[in-house]
Amino acid sequence: MSVVPETTQTEVIFPKIKPPLHQNQAVIEASRCLFCHDAPCIQACPTSIDIPMFIRQIMTHNTAGAAKTIFTQNIMGRACAYVCPTEVLCEGACVYNDLNEKPIDIGRLQGFATDAAIANNWQFFEANDQTETPLNKKVAIIGGGPSGLACAHELTRLGVKAVVFEASEHAGGLNTYGVAPYKYGNNDSIAEVAYLQQIGFEIQTHTRVISQDSPQDKSFSGKTISIEALDAEYDAIFIGAGLGKSKRLGLPGEHFQNIHGAAEFIYTVRKLGPANVSIGQKVLVIGAGNTAIDASVQSAKLGAEVMLVYRRTQQDQSAYYFEVELARLNGVQFKYQASPVEVLGTSEGLVSGVRFVKNQLGAPDSLGKQSMEPVAGSEFDLPCDTVIFATGQEKLVEFYRNIAHLELENGKIKVNDCYQTHNPKYFAGGDCVNGGKEVVNAVAHGRDAARGIAQYLKSSISARTVSHV
């Protein structure tokens, strides 16, 4: 089944929270930029985009120049324009905040320039444009998400042949299957991938990289290729595999129907389109990270009454303040200091509620973080017809075990400052290295890993002392 193209219905259910700027708006907004020296917004950007420069280019109607400035640092600058938490990155660093003045709308300005670039297919880079002589080498990239695509694009510029292996129908990773559709749509992501790919790297979609020893997954209808085969055929390998399935808590009753992992729920909404997803009337979301917010808001926009329950306090939630605000604006209720102890169900096997126990603050640990202690006898039930677990995603530890010398730390692949793993032929970046951060972090990893790979292929680096990223 392929990703459903966006319809007007999608736009009605999930209208963009950052709608595109038109030329006049963009110039007005760009005119506000102070053109700071050594600008804090650049420092706050994980890909160090020269933000004041591209804004100045927008101001002077040099939209193509602006797009080139952005893509020079971040080839996925269009996705990042819309999915980055700009409020805590570039826009959060804008000096206007210190004047209690609205920061420059950097995300939407970046969207303005990069939308134009993709719509008009302005290509600024070409294969081998960063090398004297192309290397006669091939690199396999596991995962067609932001880190893999950024790596493939940069490798191509560096004169290295790159082949991306992507298990899903489309590349783009979370941009296609995981970010909130009111931020960045399927069409947006697919068009972006096509735009990037014109530089000339290959993407083999619907192709899963497995170990030759791993059991066959009969539910997967695509092709498989073994890591051992890749190892034999390619000169280096970049792992940008992201994360695995949503974690479950192992509670009694998790077998009832209408219990979803947040990542899988969002994947389904994106894959089928919101009009083809039925959500219950009353949804409980467990967890308070940004994925919990995404799942909550999407459920609410689909018409459900949503309550988000978190075991710790409001101050402890990892969701950004502006994401929490978005959820509240969409009617999501928040309940803190309650842990689920059991999922309740009907005799027909449907989920009917969750039993929680209240938590109280306990003694602080060595870092000063107070523990959560269940209050005896404080159990209470919240009725629902759908439960979404947003309590983190598993790491692909089983898969990594098949790669010799790969070292992990808490399931995350350890790399050095060139994104090289303990196995010198293998590099890694994105969520599988940092445990799950932003698209922009993954792009930075992929880009910089490509440079590391090129050095490795020129034998200028070998196995390095691994420092944790």
Add this chain to the structure above:
Amino acid sequence: MSKSVSSKNQASQSLQTNFAGIEAPNPFWLASAPPTNTGYQVANAFRAGWGGAVWKTLGRPIVNVSSRYSAVSYKNNRMMGLNNIELITDRPLDVNLAEMKAVKAEFPHHALIASLMFETEAEWHDCIRRCEDIGVDGFELNFGCPHGMCERGMGSAVGQNPDVAEKITGWAKAVATKPVIVKLTPNITDIRVAGLAAQRGGADAVSLINTINSVTGINLDTWEPNPSVNGYSTHGGYCGPAVKPIALNMVAELAKDPAFKIPISGIGGIETWQDAAEFFLMGASSVQVCTAVMHYGFRIVEEMISGLESYLDQHQLSHYSALTGQAVQRFTQWQNLDLNHKVIAHINPETCIGCQVCYSACEDGAHQSIALLANSRVPQIKEESCVGCNLCSLVCPVDDCITMVPIERGLEKVTWLDHPANPHRKVMV
């Protein structure tokens, strides 16, 4: 001193104007330009609160082009400067005179000035007499229009030739019983020559500046200069906020000339009460406005009146004329400035937002006297090398964050005239 809130229709004594014998309820007049093209407009302007109006210049029939205006925008600020290639009135003299008569009848206490531009002495005399017959309060001789009319020997062609300007002023004065104002062109080297010529011709006052020769820009798609008239253009007259500094200088140049003794009506980029107050302080005793009205309409005069009134109240001045010329005495030649006076920039770390625009400006554009610190976004002034140029304080986006602090060095004032470095200094005996 009036503490009452004055409405636009309520005459305020503090603004009551007598400019070269012309009475008006306030010194805010409309300049001779598109806003004073018709009786309909001038009557609306007077209703809105304008104290006077100089009617769009009367003269022989002309024909206008389309388009006529072009502008300079700065970032998102539209029409920082406006350029026009429109000529004098394109309506018959009889129509203009009839409308002027009707306006004067409806607004007997407002100043209605006829702006004139003719070639022959007989034409000047004839029109002045006809204007006096319908009751105008004064005349303004248009010696300033820098486009079109000057090619026919009028407008700035007159203003640029002091002898001709003096002669034509004399023609007008020979028959006019009402005051005669001469409007000066800025498209000359020394405004004082033109002003003194008008004075010699008998002018009762001058007004300045008319518009400045200009090309506002080129269409980068078609390579046509703006404004385009079927693919071609010509230089126009520049006005609006961008020209205010040029106008202020020219007004003050005349005001500080001891030989120049007649009143000045200030024109050039005036849009707010502050602009007007600055022209008064530099020697004007009334002001004329055009571009701001072309941009925002007649209503802006409300702000100008209320702003100037409250400014006068704050400074305990009973009449705006107390401002006229007060800054002129402080407007001197460079050689009279104190070379021993020293100011140094000071950055307030509490209000600094860390944009470091001051650093870029000083480092690349001035005197390399701002340092960046490793652990702070707040730049640091290198006091030992700061020359006190003001640039950092000018680029700082935060009000009053960078101030220029005088340094007391205990040195006597010394000017270039008696500075040891001056080889031509007067040696004190």
